[in-house]
Amino acid sequence: MEEEYNQANCMEHGNEDEHKIEVVGESTNPEGDKSSSEEPPQSEPEQKDAAKQSSKIPHSAESQPEEPKDEDNSERKGNLLTSIGSLLKGANQLVRTLIILAVVALVAWGIIAWQQRAKHKKVVRTITQTVVEVKKIKEFCTANYYEETVVSATRKKFMKSEDLAIIAKGTVRVGFDLSKMTTLLTSDTSIVITLPPPMVLDVITNPSDFETFQEDGHWDHKEVTTYKNLARSMILSHAKADGIMEDAEEYGIEKMTELFHRVGMKQVTVHVKKPEPARVESGVPFQGGALTVPEKQDAAI
Amino acid sequence: MKRSIFWLLPMVLLLSCTGCKKEEQNIKYKIKKAELGTVEYTVRQIIRNSDESWKFFGDRKVLFSVKATLKAGIDLDKLSEEDIEVRGSQIKITLPQPEIVALNIKPDDIKLAYSKVSALRTEYSQKEIDEILTAGERSIREDESLRSSIVDDAKANAREFFEILLRASGYNDIEVAFEDE
Numbered sequence: 001m002e003e004e005y006n007q008a009n010c011m012e013h014g015n016e017d018e019h020k021i022e023v024v025g026e027s028t029n030p031e032g033d034k035s036s037s038e039e040p041p042q043s044e045p046e047q048k049d050a051a052k053q054s055s056k057i058p059h060s061a062e063s064q065p066e067e068p069k070d071e072d073n074s075e076r077k078g079n080l081l082t083s084i085g086s087l088l089k090g091a092n093q094l095v096r097t098l099i100i101l102a103v104v105a106l107v108a109w110g111i112i113a114w115q116q117r118a119k120h121k122k123v124v125r126t127i128t129q130t131v132v133e134v135k136k137i138k139e140f141c142t143a144n145y146y147e148e149t150v151v152s153a154t155r156k157k158f159m160k161s162e163d164l165a166i167i168a169k170g171t172v173r174v175g176f177d178l179s180k181m182t183t184l185l186t187s188d189t190s191i192v193i194t195l196p197p198p199m200v201l202d203v204i205t206n207p208s209d210f211e212t213f214q215e216d217g218h219w220d221h222k223e224v225t226t227y228k229n230l231a232r233s234m235i236l237s238h239a240k241a242d243g244i245m246e247d248a249e250e251y252g253i254e255k256m257t258e259l260f261h262r263v264g265m266k267q268v269t270v271h272v273k274k275p276e277p278a279r280v281e282s283g284v285p286f287q288g289g290a291l292t293v294p295e296k297q298d299a300a301i
Numbered sequence: 302m303k304r305s306i307f308w309l310l311p312m313v314l315l316l317s318c319t320g321c322k323k324e325e326q327n328i329k330y331k332i333k334k335a336e337l338g339t340v341e342y343t344v345r346q347i348i349r350n351s352d353e354s355w356k357f358f359g360d361r362k363v364l365f366s367v368k369a370t371l372k373a374g375i376d377l378d379k380l381s382e383e384d385i386e387v388r389g390s391q392i393k394i395t396l397p398q399p400e401i402v403a404l405n406i407k408p409d410d411i412k413l414a415y416s417k418v419s420a421l422r423t424e425y426s427q428k429e430i431d432e433i434l435t436a437g438e439r440s441i442r443e444d445e446s447l448r449s450s451i452v453d454d455a456k457a458n459a460r461e462f463f464e465i466l467l468r469a470s471g472y473n474d475i476e477v478a479f480e481d482e
Contacts, residue, residue: 129441131450133343136458137372141336141402147329164427173403183469191470206406207434212427221413224427228408238329247331255335255377263394263470264387
C-alpha cells in the first residue's frame with residue numbers, strides 16, 4: 001500500500017528525486033520506528049508471508065510499518081506536499097531571480113554595446129575644403145619666434161567661480177616682402193640691394209596649438225575666441241620685445257648677401273629701409289640698415 | 302594614533318603644496334630661417350560634427366566654417382654651393398623641392414555656423430571643440446591634392462622669382478631646376 005501510495009504521489013508530482021528524498025527521511029523517522037516496535041509478535045506462517053512481502057518491497061521501505069495508521073499517513077502526506085510545495089516555491093523564486101538577473105545583464109550588455117558602437121560612430125566629418133584664392137607672394141621669412149603661454153579667465157556665476165585655462169603655442173614668422181626689394185647692379189660683380197623693413201608675416205596659432213587645460217562650466221565660442229586672440233597678441237608682443245624684428249633683419253642681410261655671393265657677385269651691399277612714419281614726417285634722411293660686406297674672393301663657382 | 306597623525310599631517314600638507322606649485326615661466330625660443338614663400342592659398346572649409354553617442358537623449362551637432370591660409374615655398378637653408386653653377390653669363394641653379402612653409406588658421410577665422418544641443422545633452426566642451434577643429438586642420442595638412450597643387454604653384458613662382466633676380470644680376474642664360482627632377 002505504502003509503495004503504491006508513494007508511486008502515486010511520485011506520479012502526481014512528477015518528481016522522483018523528491019519522492020526518494022522523502023522516503024529516505026521516513027526510514028529515519030522515529031515515529032515509524034516506534035510504531036514498528038509496538039507491533040505484536042507474529043506467528044511463523046505470518047512471518048513467512050511477511051518475509052515474502054518484504055522481499056517484494058524496496059529496501060528503503062523495509063523498515064516501514066506494514067500497516068501505517070491513517071493519521072500518520074495523512075500527516076506524512078501533508079508534510080510531503082508542504083515540503084514539495086516549499087521546494088517548488090523556492091525553485092520558482094530562484095528561477096525568477098535568475099531570469100531577472102539575466103534580463104538586467106542583457107540590458108547592461110546592450111547599453112555598453114550600443115555605447116561602444118556609438119563611440120565608433122562619433123566621427124568628425126569634414127566637408128572637402130575649397131580653395132578660394134591663390135596669390136603669388138615673394139616673402140622671405142628669416143626668423144621664427146616660438147612661445148608657449150597660458151591664458152586664464154575666471155567668472156562668477158551663481159555664488160561660484162568658473163575657470164578657463166588655455167595653453168597656447170604660437171609661432172611668429174618675421175621677414176621681408178621681396179616684392180618691395182630693389183636691386184642695382186653697379187658693376188659686373190657688385191650689386192646694391194635695398195630691402196623693405198622687416199615685417200611680421202604670420203602669427204600662427206592653429207587649433208592644434210591650443211589645449212584647454214581647465215574648463216568649469218560652459219564657455220561660449222566667442223568668449224574662448226577672445227582669450228585665444230589675447231594669447232596671440234601676448235605672443236606677438238613678447239616676440240617683439242625679445243628682438244625678433246632685429247634678428248630677422250640681421251639674418252635677412254646675412255642670407256641675402258650669401259645668396260648673391262653664391263651667384264657670382266663679389267661685392268654685395270644690402271640696405272634695409274627703416275619703418276617709414278617717424279622718419280618721413282620729421283624729414284630725417286634715410287640712414288639705417290646699410291651693411292657693406294667685404295669682397296668675397298672665392299664667391300664665384 | 303596621535304603620533305601617526307602628528308607625522309601624517311605635515312606630510313599631507315607638503316604633498317598638497319608641491320601639487321599646486323605653479324610654473325610661471327613661459328617656454329620660448331627663436332630660430333633663424335631662410336624660407337622664400339612664393340604662393341599663398343586661402344582655403345575655406347566646413348567642419349561638421351554629429352555626436353551619435355547617447356542619441357537616445359537627443360541630438361548634439363555642431364558646424365564650423367573655417368578659413369585657412371597656406372603658404373608654400375623654398376627653404377633656402379637647403380641651398381648649398383654645389384647647387385649653383387656659373388659659366389660666364391650662364392647660370393644654373395638647382396633649388397630644393399618646395400614645401401608648405403606655413404598653415405595659419407586664425408581664431409577669428411573660425412566661425413561657429415550652427416550648433417544644436419538638445420536639453421538632455423551637455424554642451425560641447427572646449428576640449429571637444431579643440432578636437433573637432435584639430436581634425437579639420439589635420440585634414441587640410443593631409444589633403445594630397447591640395448598639397449600637390451600648392452607645391453606646383455610654388456615651384457612655378459620660385460622659378461619666375463629666380464629668373465628675374467638672376468637677370469637683374471647680369472645673367473642672360475638662366476636655368477632654374479629643382480632637386481629630384
